[in-house]
Amino acid sequence: MALKHEPPTTPHHSAQEALRVLETVARSSTGVTDADLARHTRIGPERLTALLRMLRREGYVEQIADGAYVTGETLARLGSAHHREQTLREKLQHTLDRLRDSVGAAVYMSRYVDG
Template sequence: MALKHEPTAPYHSAQGALRVLETVARHSTGVTDAELARETGIGRERLTTLLRMLRREGYVEQTADGAYVTGDALARLSSAHRHEEALRDQLQRTLNRLRDSVGAAVYISRYVDGEVKVTQYADGPATPAVNEWVDFRQSAHATAVGKSLLGQLDHDGRRDHLARHKMARLTSRTITSDKLLLSRLEAQPPTVPVLDLQEYAVGTVCAAVPITAGSAVGCLALSLPVEHAHRLRQAADTLNRNAAPVLLSLAI
């Protein structure tokens, strides 16, 4: 199965952060931001943003004299022992922060063995998760998550998925024509969030952005009650801008 890869802004941020992290790790006694700028070739302004993100995620720490050293989160993720558990914990902390900054329930989803799978999410009393009234594996045609994942497959991969899953009408807004859905997926720019405006469930709107690491297809999504639909695009843009830490965790 071929994938359609067009790197997004979060992907470039994660790549830059990885470069900074590798440089910090080489300097066991610490490295200054001036040395980091020189060794990585990353401009000061961008470097400051990346370092802020790395500190927030616990990947780097600053010593008393201002030098940067690797942080606890990196040590936990770099250890082969219980890596999966450390990754889940790290992603959950990031998702909790994202939920609070976008004011919506947020989800990580992957396309695994030909199926849509929501692997982790963060919700709360003020940010309820979507009620999965129809199995997400059967409803990729109607959800932002499903459409974002299908959009990252090639044409044959999409056709294969739709051949295995009947496109049921879940609400009056659900697209049930595979021809229409395929043409929409084809026209969707990878850098623009995919939206679900009450196509999966009446009363809920969603948005999803791709987080593609290596050959794995994934996405980051959010859901809002329909009375907050006016916030959807802005929340989706915030989600997209803040997707880099998720990509970074998956890449380490």
Template structure:
């Protein structure tokens, strides 16, 4: 149970997930339970930081507090580490997390992975007041125009980006779409890994999007949101909230 890969500049969710994994590993080793004071000693984490992580781990069902106040592993962790039904358990866990994120940021939210050289939106959560973006052009063929695509390409090395763009044309989808591979590559190179990628009506007129990386192990992934353009003034605040709350998603993928 460990994060196998760490970006050059880890994002805040990466740090939180790594710290949470340290806490989980410590709890898992103490079958009779471990107190918060003992966790401080074993993990070296600041007490205030540990309290916040334990709150998140309890909410996600990864740890439980028993009668004497000590912490033991929770049911959600048992399901994700089981040899049977793990894929279904992970899908259900991620869907629940996405549903909560949708409600807390007030936007449709998506998980996307880069698998075998292609972009795949693997899960999403939308609702009557948080509509998903209309996929009028297949996301696999529009990485140059979407926040999801730019976030995933941004996590590849230079050769990986060039390989993807060599296999996919860059059609103009709106008047704002970048159609120059040279310009797109230079922007991806200049983008700090801790700053969300944006799509300001580059994929579809009437929609704005943001995406943040969630890289666990060797897999490249991102968490994204979309908003109707009339809510564009909320995009930065929503993207920041998405980034702050990405750790549970990353943690589920890393366990």
């Protein structure tokens, strides 16, 4: 379902722009250039560059060899029920890694089964 392109409200402006970029990238099966993204989303070049950098870093889009953008693994997992468990495991592992680094000791997760 496509979002309506209403005038953005100040607190949600960045999120609305990022969603417009993601919608545009997702509609293209062969990739979309930054020039096409700018034209379709009406986002200025500096702002678009910053958004694309953030979306690439987070894995929502990927830049392919010819410079075009395609949807990334994070976006695919977000919409896929099949990968929800994997995403949860990765988030848990990331949290455990941060905890390990902050306390300087091994951190383990176990499962308690009442029985």
